[in-house]
Amino acid sequence: MDVFVWGTGDIAKRYIDRRAYYINENIIACIDNDRTKWGKKFKGFDIMPPDELERTDFDKLIICAVTCNDIKRQIERDLRIDGYKVVTYFEQEEAVKSALIKKYKNSVDADLQKVLDYYKNNPLNIFGYYQYTDQIVYPVTYESDGMPYIWFENKKMYFPRDYDKFSLYNDKKCVMNLMREQGSHSPHQYIQDDDFTAEDKVLVDAGVCEGNFALRYVDVAKKIYLIESDHNWSEALDRTFEPYKDKVVICKKYLSDEDSDTTITLDTLVRENIDFLKMDIEGYEIPALTGGKYVLRESKGCCAICSYHKHNDEINIKNILHTFGYQTKTSEGYMFFPYDTVLEFRRGVVYGRK
Secondary structure (H helix, E strand, O other): OEEEEEOOOHHHHHHHHOHHHHOOOEEEEEEOOOHHHOOOEEOOEEEEOOOHHHHOOOOEEEEOOOOHHHHHHHHHHHOOOOHHHEEEHHHHHHHHHHHHHHHHOOOOOHHHHHHHHHHHHOOOOOOOOOOOOOOOEEEOEEOOOOOEEEEEOOEEEEOOOOOOOOEEEOOEEEEEOOOHHHOOOOOOOOOOOOOOOOOOOEEEEEOOOOOHHHHHHOOOOOEEEEEOOOHHHHHHHHHHOHHHOOOEEEEOOEEEOOOOOOEEEHHHHOOOOOOEEEEOOOOOHHHHHHOOHHHHHHOOOEEEEEOOOOOOHHHHHHHHHHHOOOEEEEOOOOEEOOOOOOOOEEOOEEEEEO
16 A cells, blocks of 8 residues: 655654554655655655645555644645545554554453553553653753753753754753653553662663663662663763763663674673663664673573563563573553554563562
8 A cells, every 4th residue: 555644744753653553555755835845855755745646646645744634625625636545643543543452352461451441542552551640840951062961860861962852841941751651550660679779789771862760770889881872872871970980881882692893792791790681772682682691691680671672572581581590570561662563562571580
């Protein structure tokens, strides 16, 4: 099925990124009213004028814009296109939600049924039935050299100089709900055990991003390994953890099952027993665990390994951990990961403990 995407803004980006929204569809190009964009690219696709829709054979037009009703009226007024071909992003999202409900309606899993009950009366939620109700605002401040930061856990947490994902609150830049995914009952919660303590412990944080996980424990931990391959975060992480450089090791490679110019194994990086391993590395958890056989075998600590990025990762992660003597369980609830090509619910985190 050939599809045009109308729009080149945030909603269009969201649609193109969420591969599960068009599993059996082929995006031809993007359409935009702005003639200054014609002939350019958006997310790798050509940007074309609206009248291209009359010259090209296609099956569906996805309107990815806040003003979708205005665009629908423009299409009806100016273009000869069958109405059944025109679908808004929000209608497409509802169709995805309906497909998930249909797929799992006969499941006997209580957690899955809880997700489906939530979906029947609420918009599609990546975190299943989990809702974050707090509203915590972290105002953005700038150093004299232009480096943005927020105060988190009474420490400065820096962001890249060109960071463009800040929210606006009362017309001021801020970070909203930084810890929303780590709330109680979240399927993405890294620390589930009430008795967890980082005091005098060796921690490994793979997939650091802005560093909020490690920053919570850096004052009391014995040592922390930070692994973040996205070089957009390099300067910010260096600056955030500069006061703790005597106990923090920052690695800017991909964690993998082999060593190279761009990759490193857990066994190569860590030359000591660890007490906690957190891993959230965008679907590369399996090779990263495979490259940590010695650390996993010799260490007595716990781990939290994200399992929602790929099909069957939960099973594969559990099998690896079982091999090294870990007992496993999963986080509460289910997640829907829309950036993959499989339409399914997945457990968010696998926990391991010896």
